[in-house]
Amino acid sequence: MLSVLIETRNNEEALARTLSSLVSAAVSGVVREVIVCDVGPSDEAHKIADETGCHYLAEGGIAAAVQQAKSDWLLLLEPGARLMDGWTEAVEHHxxxxxxxxxxxxxxxxxxxxxxxxxxxxxxxxxGLLIRKTQALPLSRHAADAEAVARGLATKRLPAEIRIAKPE
Incomplete structure (x- = not known):
């Protein structure tokens, strides 16, 4: 149902925190896959992605991740962001x-x-950003990063909470 895309740059601890908030949704089938785009020089993100069953992309950035995603809906998150209880119901309804x-x-x-x-x-x-893959594809083609894909979009506010990632 949902592909989660996380772009990381040398923030492996933050990545692990975000992945831990997705476990129950992966078990219930809401999260179909998680794609980790590593834009930094670290091997630790690759290890974390492998150990948690995520797809890992070392090249191509967010455009490659959007292209590779298997679901019709994408969830873009910053490493370190944590979704709070009840988020899956809000996403399913949306x-x-x-x-x-x-x-x-x-x-x-x-x-x-x-x-x-x-x-x-x-x-x-x-x-965070929940977006259809068909909407994200043209935005990602010329985007330097996931932040550029999310910038300037008109969005609806979900009745589910997120704990924001603390800036590094």
Missing amino acids: VETMAMPARFSRSRVDKMPWFARLFAPTRALID
């Missing part, structure tokens, strides 16, 4: 009823006051 991309709601723990948000650097993937 996939069945909507066609537009969606993002998760930020966990209460991670919400910043509105004034602080004005001056905080923005990351397009901070809340």
